[in-house]
Amino acid sequence: MKGNARTTGAIPRGTSTSGFWLSLLVLITFAFLPPSAAAQGFANLGTDAQGFSAPRPGHVLSFPADHGPHPDFRIEWWYVTATLRGGDGRDYGVQWTLFRSALAPGGGDGWSSPQLWMGHAAITTPDAHFFAERRGRGGIGQAGVSAEPFAAWIDEWEMSGPSDLSRLTLRAAGTDFAYELTMRATGPLVLHGQGGYSVKSAAGQASYYYSQPAFAVTGTLYLPDGPVKVDGQGWLDREWSSQPLAADQSGWDWFSLSFEGGARLMAFRLRGAGGDYRSGTWIAPDGTATPLPEGAFEAEPLARAEVAGRAVPVRWRLSLPSHGVNVTIEALNPQSWMGTSFPYWEGPVSISGSHRGKGYLEMTGY
Numbered sequence: 242m243k244g245n246a247r248t249t250g251a252i253p254r255g256t257s258t259s260g261f262w263l264s265l266l267v268l269i270t271f272a273f274l275p276p277s278a279a280a281q282g283f284a285n286l287g288t289d290a291q292g293f294s295a296p297r298p299g300h301v302l303s304f305p306a307d308h309g310p311h312p313d314f315r316i317e318w319w320y321v322t323a324t325l326r327g328g329d330g331r332d333y334g335v336q337w338t339l340f341r342s343a344l345a346p347g348g349g350d351g352w353s354s355p356q357l358w359m360g361h362a363a364i365t366t367p368d369a370h371f372f373a374e375r376r377g378r379g380g381i382g383q384a385g386v387s388a389e390p391f392a393a394w395i396d397e398w399e400m401s402g403p404s405d406l407s408r409l410t411l412r413a414a415g416t417d418f419a420y421e422l423t424m425r426a427t428g429p430l431v432l433h434g435q436g437g438y439s440v441k442s443a444a445g446q447a448s449y450y451y452s453q454p455a456f457a458v459t460g461t462l463y464l465p466d467g468p469v470k471v472d473g474q475g476w477l478d479r480e481w482s483s484q485p486l487a488a489d490q491s492g493w494d495w496f497s498l499s500f501e502g503g504a505r506l507m508a509f510r511l512r513g514a515g516g517d518y519r520s521g522t523w524i525a526p527d528g529t530a531t532p533l534p535e536g537a538f539e540a541e542p543l544a545r546a547e548v549a550g551r552a553v554p555v556r557w558r559l560s561l562p563s564h565g566v567n568v569t570i571e572a573l574n575p576q577s578w579m580g581t582s583f584p585y586w587e588g589p590v591s592i593s594g595s596h597r598g599k600g601y602l603e604m605t606g607y
Contacts, residue, residue: 292345292346293313293314293315293343293346293483293484294311294313294314294346294483295447295482295483295484296438296447296448296449296481296482296483297438298435298438298447299436299438300436300437300438300449301436302432302436302437302449302451304404304405304430305388305389305391305404305405305406306388307388307449307451307479308386308388308391308404308406308479309386309387309388309389309391310341310356310385310386311449311481312341312343312346312347312348312356313346313347314343314346314481314482314483315342315343315346315482315483315484316340316341316342316343316481316482316483317340317341317342317480317481317482318338318339318340318341318478318479318480318481319338319339319386319393319400319477319478319479320336320337320338320477320478320479320480321335321336321337321338321400321411321424321475321476321477321478322334322335322336322475322476322478322497322587322589322601323335323336323422323424323456323458323473323474323475323476324473324474324475324499324589324599324600324601325458325462325471325472325473326471326472326473327462327469327470327471328469328470328471329469331366331367331469332366332367332573332589332591332599333364333365333366333462333469333471333473333589334363334364334365334573334577334588334589334601335363335364335365335411335420335422335462335475336361336362336363336365336372336587336601337360337361337362337398337400337411337413338360338361338362339358339359339360339384339386339393339394339395339398339400340358340359340360340361341356341357341358341379341386342356342357342358342359343355343356343357344356344357348379348380350380351380351381352378352380352381353380354378354379354380354381355379356378356379356380356385357376357377357378357379358375358376358377358378358379358383358384358385358395359374359375359376359377359395359582360374360375360376360377360384360395360396360398360413361373361374361375361579361581362375362398362413362414362415362420363577363579363587364418364420364462364464365573365574365577365588365589366464366573366574367573367574368574369574370574370576370577370578370588371415371417371418371464372415372579372580372581373413373414373415373416373418374581374582375395375396375398376582377395377396383395383396384396388404389404390402390403390404391403391404391406391409397412397414398412398413398414399411399412400412406426406430406453406477407425407426408423408424408425408426409423409424409456409477410422410423410424411423411424411460414463417464417465418462418463418464418465419462419463420460420461420462420463421460421461421463422458422459422460422461422471422475423458423459423460424456424457424458424475424477425456425457425458426453426455426456427455427456427457428453428454428455428527428528429455429528430451430452430453431451431452431453431454431507431522431524431528431530432450432451432530433450433451433452433507433521433522433530433532434447434450434520434522434532435532437449437450437451439480439520440520440535441490441511441518441520442490442511442513442518443515443518443535446482446484447482448480448481448482449480449481449482450478450479450480451479452476452477452478452479452497452507453476453477454476454477454497454499454505454507454524455474455476455505455528456474456475456476456477457472457474457475458471458472458473458474458475459471459472460472473599474499474599476497476499476601478497490511490512490513490518491512491513491514491606492511492512492604492605492606492607493509493510493511493512493603493604493605493606494509494510494512494540494554494557494602494603494604495507495508495509495510495602495603495604496508496509496521496540496557496559496570496590496600496601496602497600497601498559498568498570498590498592498596498598498599498600499598499599499600500592500596500597500598501596501597501598502526502596503525503526503527504523504524504525504526504564504596505523505524506521506522506523506524506561506564506566507521507522507524508520508521508522508533508538508540508559508561509521510540512606518535519535519536519537519538519539519540520532520533520534520535520537521533521537521538523561523563523564533561533563537561537563538559538560538561538566539558539559539560540557540558540559541557541558541559542554542556542557543556543557543558543569544556546572546575546576548575548576548577548578548586548607549578549580549584551607552607553575553578553586553604553607554604554607555571555572555575556569556570556571556572557569557570557571557602558570565595566595566596567594567595568592568593568594568595568596569592569593569594570590570591570592570600570602571590571591571593572588572589572590572602573588573589573590573591574588574589577589583605585603585604585605585606585607586602586603586604586605586607587601587602587603587604588601588602589601589602590602
């Protein structure tokens, strides 16, 4: 079942799962793709999902039930990022993610469950990036999510709180890092797209997608040099689908930006052979969300860095003319590479220009 909370300043050691379950994960969405598989979309997310449920326009999301899992859909995640300031005066970033993927639709008890789970956790500093990965099997209590009260866990990594997500505790640990954070919601949930139905391609691929973008965060990071008290802001993303990408979409650039003054912007660019698909949501300081039409913003890489043998954009210009946004986005640490089963770049960024602030950037397919 769920692991016990860590109560000392020592960095705990994680547990591991067998290579057999990793092999199962690699067979489906959490996979390395050979060059010949590029037409399947990043991490197989563009492959046909026959037999699984598909998002439909007009569907009304329901809470707290939709904070929980959707086993008839093939892929789902609970995704937290936080931009933090330490008592030592340094900037930090934290990531906590739980992925659910299904071999077949539906639930099941014990080892018969077709649900597979993967967790990612990371701490980013200006000069280091720590990350860890966990893998687990559904149906046996090793990993899962419940909606009432809310709890998401894999081994002893856990995010939990009341069913309205108004206050969450977050903990995870790797070989050389750990963190314990408390997050308090200061605004409403935000539904992306049309009532949570978020289109991802010109061909109509879509997901159900909502966020809690306004958490006040406090807690402690445990690093090789010792514990650091931190505070800042957090963002929770929730998304589920069965085929969220078109077959020719090789990856994405995703921005979650929090501006001084309280406004926020979620924007993504999905890269495809037939051109980019861009969309997002403008979030006013009071939490009012305005969906952005496809192509409403421009995102242009300004500088790249060599990261894990790849040329990865680490400095961007993003403009959203409808809201007077023309900003430069720069990585806190260009080497924020997640060398996990499906590798990607994820890290905190600073924002300057027409608006100032902090945010997170995720880039896949490089």
